[in-house]
Amino acid sequence: MTEQDFSRLSRIAFDVSGIVLSDAKKELVYSRIARRVRALGLSRFSEYCEYLDREKEKELNEFINSITTNLTSFFRESHHFEFLAKEIITQWRKNPKEPIRIWSSACSTGPEPYSIAITLRKNIKVDNLDIRILATDLDSDVLKKAKSGEYPLKEIELLPRDYHNCFYKNEDGAKARIKDEYKGLIQFNRLNLLGPWPMKKKFDVIFCRNVVIYFNKDTQVELFNRLHDALKPNGYLMIGHSENLYGANHLFKPLGRTIYQKK
Template sequence: MSFPDAAGDFSYSEHDFQRVQTIALREAGISLPVSKRSLVFSRVSRRIRATGKESFGAYLDYVSSSDGMEEMQELICVLTTNVTQFFREKSHFEHLEDHVAPHMSRTLRSGGRCRMWSAACSTGQEAWSMAMSVVDKISDAPWLDMKILATDINHSVVNFGQAGQYLAEEVQTVPDHMRRKFMEPNGVGGFRMAGEIRRLPVFKPLNLNRVWPFHGSFDVIFCRNVVIYFDDETRNALWKRLAGRLVPGGFLYVGHSERVENMRDCGLEAVAPTIYIKRA
């Protein structure tokens, strides 16, 4: 049957939606409820037109073939939602500045290394906020062994974050002293990240539910507002993997509507409703 709310140039059947559900779950761990069927139609239709395919079925056949591997990435990108802002969930950055930065400062200045990870960085505001919080408290961090890994499944937003350029209205949540310190006008009415702070974040595309092409551990991981799109099994498996990449005493920050239900299995302890520490 076709969904009655489908409109436009393509018919859209229940079978088409179920195929997209299967692809999203298999490729990205994304669980698409029936309530998202109109959203799926709207977003996938754009890719059908862009590729010149004649129907949902033909498009889904194409992305599932060896010739459609690159388009599969585009499909996953349009199925993901990118909502973010600078210093979103202020309490996380207050905790980072007040409780984590002093320890990082001692580690870095004694010759040690510190690593942070923005595990679903979207267009980069989270990673840049992490960088600003750290450098505001540890001014020489860009010259020490400090790095921030910023990853997202959507390669387009990763490139946007790497560029570090934002509209004037997007930087309104950046504290004034940080905006003056770490940003400069970009000449077209917006701002760009400027100066040595640009040494800290490294932006890379990454599917959190696939193999991670790195082996190091992190002092801090932000993974916020992404597991809400996963089913219980995928979500709990990801929490365990993330906890496994934290150093003892490292912190995991999650979204305001998220909870780590399998804390004991992960070796985590809650220090606040959305902040967890890796037990020593």
């Protein structure tokens, strides 16, 4: 992969997804795109760049799916789910008629929205309420996995015992599937955080965790402004452990440990 190939691919990644592929990511891009080069029967990265230019409709999705980083886990950064259970849900209990909308805005393979659904069911009688979780991601492959709700059994067995009964064991014994009562609370859709957001209703809580780290500062500030707009008054924003609001700090009140409230 020449410098020119890498800069062509980085430019496309940035334009489409906002993801910045710095020089430090060269090895990673090399190994991920090499798979596409082989799968398409090509022999050079330059041929792949030309193919991507020529067949954008067909290949762009595959390219984007190849460059996203999808690391996630159930109850990752557990303090967010504790805050949801102890602080936010406690307020909702006082106002059971209000609709509740939660957005997991870079949901990857699904553990984040399922952790939200589990937290809701375990702490409030959701069947009497108008509660919906929207789970979106740019990467269509991870969304497919998220929708399936299937995870290696080993991953589920690592969770505290209390959560084991949220899953069915598959007959093959190797996988576990989230129960429908949790899945039923979630709507999965493909959505690019940089593109238009078709949702008309505002959200009570937005999880936007471990995704802005891949964006530059300008993209982050613009996104945090849009997330601010997408929240109801006093709505909550959860971000990742290594992220902060920088140029959008004035819009939110910090509540500690990467939890913010719309001002």
